[in-house]
Amino acid sequence: EQARSAVSQARDQLDYSTLRADHAAVITAWQAEAGQTVTAGQAVVTLARPDVKEAVIDLPIGLAEQLSKGLTFTVASQLDPTINTTASLRELEPQADATTRTRRARLTLASTPAAFHLGTAISVTLSSEVSPRSELPLSALLERDGKTQVWVIDTQNKTVATRDVALIDRTADSIVLSAGVQPGERVVTAGVNSLKPGQKVTFDEDAQ
Numbered sequence: 001e002q003a004r005s006a007v008s009q010a011r012d013q014l015d016y017s018t019l020r021a022d023h024a025a026v027i028t029a030w031q032a033e034a035g036q037t038v039t040a041g042q043a044v045v046t047l048a049r050p051d052v053k054e055a056v057i058d059l060p061i062g063l064a065e066q067l068s069k070g071l072t073f074t075v076a077s078q079l080d081p082t083i084n085t086t087a088s089l090r091e092l093e094p095q096a097d098a099t100t101r102t103r104r105a106r107l108t109l110a111s112t113p114a115a116f117h118l119g120t121a122i123s124v125t126l127s128s129e130v131s132p133r134s135e136l137p138l139s140a141l142l143e144r145d146g147k148t149q150v151w152v153i154d155t156q157n158k159t160v161a162t163r164d165v166a167l168i169d170r171t172a173d174s175i176v177l178s179a180g181v182q183p184g185e186r187v188v189t190a191g192v193n194s195l196k197p198g199q200k201v202t203f204d205e206d207a208q
Helices: 002-016
Strands: 026-030 045-048 054-060 072-077 084-092 102-109 122-126 134-137 142-144 147-154 159-164 166-170 174-179
Touching (some): 054 122, 072 102
Antiparallel strands (some): 054 102
């Protein structure tokens, strides 16, 4: 019995060393070299399905933070812009590239023109309307009487006033707003529970 178990484990280990795709695909990139030792779960190859094409683009972080799944784009061939189709945002990688300051997005094509081969250079235009979003430190949030608010600074009079905001996301140290704060407005990020409407404040004139 012990010998059978050892043989079974050996077969399993041998099977684990053989990579099999669950669909027909084309190899687009290798992440490992022949003879290299890899760890469990490490990616060694990138595959693309010939029958299911998608567009891959890199977006500036500021724009990527305003997008959500399902937004529509127009995708056109750079060689012939008359060849185009629509696409929807399928995936937005959570981590940004530290060098380019971009995040990779994957778009599902509604149709695949014959001219769209693997590796085709494309131009992508956002078709959906995007609502501006603002990201602030969690310390800027004022929650009182069932309302979510922030203190907005009147830079002329150097006074503060509460502003209702629409909160769409919250993490351990930040919040994301879909409405309530306009680009360029200044918001109090410390001591929000000790302020009163119309109170005078001081702030760094050079702060962004």
